Amino acid sequence: MKIKGIGGEFALIKRITKFVKDKDLIKGIGDDAAVIKIGNKYLVITTDTLVEGDHFSFKWFTPKQVGKKAIEINASDIGAMGAVPKYVLVSLVLPVDIDVEVIDEIYKGMWEAGKKYNTKIIGGNMTHGKQLVIDIDMIGEAKKENLKFRSSARPGDFILVSGDLGASTAGLNLFLNNTKDHDYVKKKHLEPKAKFYKVKKFLKYINAMIDVSDGLASDITRICEQSNVGAIIFKGNIPIKEETRNAARAVGKDAVDYALYGGEDFELIYTVSKDNLGKVGGFLVGEITKKKGVRLYSNSKERLITKHGYDHFLIK
Numbered sequence: 001m002k003i004k005g006i007g008g009e010f011a012l013i014k015r016i017t018k019f020v021k022d023k024d025l026i027k028g029i030g031d032d033a034a035v036i037k038i039g040n041k042y043l044v045i046t047t048d049t050l051v052e053g054d055h056f057s058f059k060w061f062t063p064k065q066v067g068k069k070a071i072e073i074n075a076s077d078i079g080a081m082g083a084v085p086k087y088v089l090v091s092l093v094l095p096v097d098i099d100v101e102v103i104d105e106i107y108k109g110m111w112e113a114g115k116k117y118n119t120k121i122i123g124g125n126m127t128h129g130k131q132l133v134i135d136i137d138m139i140g141e142a143k144k145e146n147l148k149f150r151s152s153a154r155p156g157d158f159i160l161v162s163g164d165l166g167a168s169t170a171g172l173n174l175f176l177n178n179t180k181d182h183d184y185v186k187k188k189h190l191e192p193k194a195k196f197y198k199v200k201k202f203l204k205y206i207n208a209m210i211d212v213s214d215g216l217a218s219d220i221t222r223i224c225e226q227s228n229v230g231a232i233i234f235k236g237n238i239p240i241k242e243e244t245r246n247a248a249r250a251v252g253k254d255a256v257d258y259a260l261y262g263g264e265d266f267e268l269i270y271t272v273s274k275d276n277l278g279k280v281g282g283f284l285v286g287e288i289t290k291k292k293g294v295r296l297y298s299n300s301k302e303r304l305i306t307k308h309g310y311d312h313f314l315i316k
Contacts (some may be wrong), residue, residue, distance in 0.1 A: 002128040016196035023221035025033040028238045031228055032077040032210060033140070042147060044083035044140040048074050060175045065190050066134070067109025072194050073213070073274040076266040079196020080211040081149075082203055085117045090124035093133035101146055105149045106134070117194075146203055147265055148270075150226035153208035153265060155290045157271035163237045165216055166255050170260025177251045178267050184243040192266050198281070199268055200218040205276040210269050215261040220286065221294050231287040233260075233305075235298035260296075261307055 026035035034048035043268050048070075050056055056066050071088065078085045089108065090305030094103070106161065108245060112119065119138070167305040174182050208227060209220050216238065220231050240255050248255035260264075271288055 001057035004036045021137035027064035042142045044078055044081045044142050046077040046201055047137045050134045056261035061092045063105035069112040070134045070136050071110050071113035072192050074136045076194035079194050080209050080296040082146035083140035085119045085138055085140045087139040088119055088121045089137040091135040092126040093129035096128050137273045148209040150210050150223045153227035153271040153288045155222050157288040158277050159271050160284050161267050161269050162195050162282050163267040164241045165265050166240050166258030167243045167262040169258040173251050182247040185247045195267050202280040205279045206270045208271045212267045214263040217260040230289040230292040231294045233296050235296055237285045239283040
């Protein structure tokens with residue numbers, strides 16, 4: 001059976017999880033990062049891979065922007081756990097004819113992005129292959145009371161997001177369609193930023209949290225699966241900038257679909273109790289329910305969301 005036949009990337013993760021269990025882990029497979037305790041420290045560890053032609057294209061990315069993205073998307077996962085990034089390992093798969101200057105610029109981008117978080121590149125590996133692949137392992141640290149898991153949402157929690165959604169996907173579609181202008185969304189795609197600084201002041205009031213890497217609907221689904229709950233998303237509350245709506249219209253698309261299923265906005269989705277709602281910032285987009293499934297509420301009606309966000313193994 002092919003991966004597509006079992007339901008794609010997330011079904012494969014569930015399948016693998018059956019074979020990877022360790023009672024000593026604080027948090028293992030199924031969250032933005034793993035958490036282990038060593039002495040009095042809680043280490044938060046994540047990994048992510050960028051593949052040329054899939055996650056980036058030099059038709060519109062500069063090598064420096066690729067390097068920045070590699071750091072930012074991993075820092076976003078670390079931040080979504082309530083941690084701060086500390087150390088980075090970089091593994092590269094390099095075509096034998098790649099220019100050394102390209103690698104120089106990628107590392108300049110990684111150093112520049114990492115400098116914001118005071119992270120250090122401490123090692124890595126490289127080999128040759130048919131296309132450029134950048135694999136990042138990032139290690140962060142967290143205080144026990146700051147750790148946030150996808151599994152901590154409770155019925156009655158409100159769902160918030162830290163910023164506007166859909167812009168990165170809007171930018172990508174403009175590039176794919178060779179559409180000019182719309183600089184705001186193009187920059188959102190080319191230069192994503194981790195957003196965990198937005199929730200730092202009210203982290204203690206958050207229950208569950210995840211970053212928006214696969215789209216609002218898909219990432220809320222991840223929270224619901226881990227917390228054994230359901231959710232309702234208020235379509236009219238989804239924060240989408242007018243620049244994103246205009247960019248979507250320019251290529252005949254719906255910006256709401258970009259927000260729900262597009263991904264790579266790297267804003268944060270978090271849940272808070274009714275009592276703590278007034279103590280946090282962000283945009284209220286939904287509510288956690290006892291009823292399973294993720295539903296979209298619009299025009300006094302709700303429908304079950306069955307569409308997936310981005311999945312590496314369900315690409316048509």
